[in-house]
Amino acid sequence: MADFLLKSSDKTSFLGNLLAGTVRGDLVFPFPEQEKDDEIIGSEITAKLEALLKDKVDRTQIDTTQSLPDGLFDELRAQGFMNLRDPVDYNGLGLSNFNTFRLIKKAAEYSTTVALAMAVQTSIGIGGYLKYIPKGYLRNFVLKHTRKRSISGNADAEAEGASHPKRFTTATLTEDGTAYLLNGKKVYISNASIADVLVVSARVYEQDREITRLFFVETSSSGFEVTSEHEFMGLKGFPSVEIQFNNVRVPKEQVLLEPPLEGLILSSHLALMLGRIYMQVAPSVAIGELCTKWMRDYLKRRSSIDLPLEKYEALQNIVALSLAEVFAMESVAEWSVLIEDRRNDLEPKLEQVVARNICANTCWRILDRTMSVMATEGYETAQSKKARGVSAVPLECCLRDARALRTQCGADFLLDCLFAQMIIFPIFYKKNNDLNVNPVSEGQDTILDNLSTRNQRHWHFLVEENVSLANICQNLVKKYPNPRYLYPKEEMMILTTQMVSELMTISLVLSKAASLEATLQPNPQDLADIYCTAARYRISELKNKLLAEEHPNYQGVFQDWLNMD
Incomplete structure (x- = not known):
């Protein structure tokens, strides 16, 4: 997958360069704008x-x-x-x-x-x-x-495990060879109860081997059945259901034939990369922006003892950090999408993959802070607030909704782990122990000229830590020449991706701040400084964990617990 994304076209990947130890400031500055x-x-x-x-x-x-x-x-x-x-x-x-x-x-x-x-x-x-x-x-x-404006969805997840590489729904070729019969069950299928057609993954036998194919299935087909509606802690009313296929006949022409890549359905993974931007990143940014608005309204109408709440330093810091994190989410989201529209020379797929966790987790931090700022009023439901005639801000509803953004289309920790296994470390195994990095590009001076003194220091930190992380990855590959011994160390995988995500976000935040007028309110340079300062503390903690030589006996405790009566 790493080779495909980085070498399958003549496009350059900013994150691909970052992973290999080089910060290409010339690629991210000036920051892209919509036409x-x-x-x-x-x-x-x-x-x-x-x-x-x-x-x-x-x-x-x-x-x-x-x-x-x-x-x-x-x-x-x-x-x-x-x-x-x-x-x-x-x-x-x-x-x-x-x-x-x-x-x-x-x-x-x-x-x-x-x-x-x-x-x-x-x-x-x-x-x-x-x-x-x-x-x-x-x-x-x-x-x-499309012409009929049919509603559609994607039926992939199965009860045996959404991340399981094997599909248990089967597609059997009919005796006359004109169609396939689908049999199996799918769970958590979004839009399925309102859809006219679904993209369905199923296992087929071709040339004495199992392979997963995509079938385009009309929901009016005989044997298609919605068997249960899912109810979630949030996302009320969302059309997510369990479905059953009982000998559903699909013409063989309605199968997408494509060569598998490392056992994956390539089109599904490519669609999902940008898809997560729409499904998880867009709502994350929207909720984060709402939180800052709600905090502002709350602080301007509340007081404590002899001071309005807006006068307290702790609250000022909480709000400023939340504003900076919204700025960061916007930077990551805009880069990941605008590059698709504006730059034919850049490939943003890798950025799109990590953007999901960056924004969903950042949104969660903002929501948590907003709940603390608004205290019991934040915890109170909007229905209750409306009944007593006060501002009916749906904060707790958004909190429940936002938790889904960290689980749908892959749990956050799992995506981080897979990104390291499928993208980051294969780059270093490919290098055959020859890192040979140029830590910066020629474009560094231009971006530095447009940053404040504090943000210039953040940029230099970014370059240093990025080379440091590349060396850590290279040393791990040397220590474990066979990836089957490194990849099971899943905590290392997760920590590595989290560090990469922090470094990428710093890059894009500084680029956007350098590209905007400093006269804007709040000042983009200040927002970038606040974000990068907090990110540096997180990076320091992640790095300490990644380099730790001794670890508690997590596995022993887990096994003892698992074996308890």
């Missing part, structure tokens, strides 16, 4: 979506009734909001990747549930696979449903 014409298009369509959401969607009511308003998806579909990126010629809105991000983020301001349903449709529904489907029957099938 003006595209921005105008996005603003007009976002305003239309917001008008619909203001009229139809109430987050608190959805949370209370645990259901979305009747007819909401019909209206979203009618106005094209379920077909954001689909071609205009086929009844989609034909939006750029960044305008798609903007619309989903706007939806998340009103309802995480609605935003997620839109995001699933546009990223891992049938439209998300168009770029991977060659001309022919299957492409025409997808475009037919």
Whole structure:
């Protein structure tokens, strides 16, 4: 996978260079901006979506009734909001990747549930696979449903384990060779209860071997059944269900044929990289922004003893750090999406992978701080606050929603572990013990000239720590020449990815701050300084853990616990 993402095109990867020990400041500065014409298009369509959401969607009511308003998806579909990126010629809105991000983020301001349903449709529904489907029957099938504005989803997770490499749903070729019969069960399938068509992963036997293929299945097919609705602690009303396939007949032309890569379905993984930006990053940024607004409103109307709350240093620091972390999430999200639209010479797939955990975990920190700032009023439900006539901020509802952003499409710790195993360390095994890094690029002086003195020091820290991490990875590869002895050390894998994520975020935060006018309020240089200062403390802790030579007996305690009666 690392070779494919880094060498399959003539594009350069900023994070790929960072992983190998080089900070390419020339690639990230100046920070990308949306084209003006595209921005105008996005603003007009976002305003239309917001008008619909203001009229139809109430987050608190959805949370209370645990259901979305009747007819909401019909209206979203009618106005094209379920077909954001689909071609205009086929009844989609034909939006750029960044305008798609903007619309989903706007939806998340009103309802995480609605935003997620839109995001699933546009990223891992049938439209998300168009770029991977060659001309022919299957492409025409997808475009037919696009023209009808069909709602779609992705049926991959199974009860045996969502991250299990084997698919237990089977597809058996019919005797006449014209179709496949699907049998099996899928769980946690988003949009399945409202979908017209699903992308379904299933195991087939081809040339005496097992392989996983993608089947494009209409939900009206005989033998397709929704067997149970999932209820979550948050995301009330979200159409996630368990489904059953009982000899569901799928024409063989509705199978996507592609060569496997390391046992993976390549198109699914590529679609999911950008898909996580829409499904988890956009809601994370939206919720983080809402939190800073709620804290501001709360602090301006509350006091303690003889001072307004806004006068206390501790609260000022909490809010400033939260504002800086929103700035960081915006930097990571904008880079990960705008590069898709603006730069044909750069490949942002690796950044998109780590952006999910960066933003989902940052959003969680902001929510936790907001809950502390607003104290019992923050913990109180919006319904209760509304009943007694005070500002009905749905903070606890957003807290429950946001927890899902760290688990859907892969638990946070698992994604960090897999990224190290599949991307980071294969780079070093490929180098054959020859690191030979140039820690900085020629573009460093330009970005330094546009940073404050404190942020210049953060940039130098970034360069030093990035080389240090590359050396740590190289030493681990030397110590464990066979990856099958290194990769089971999952704590090391997780810590390594977390350090990479921190370093990448610092890079993008400093680049964005250097590209913006210092006259903006709050000052981007100050926001970057606050974020980078906090990140340096986290990096120091991560590095100490990664270099520790002795560890407590976690495995022994676990086994004792597991064997208890």
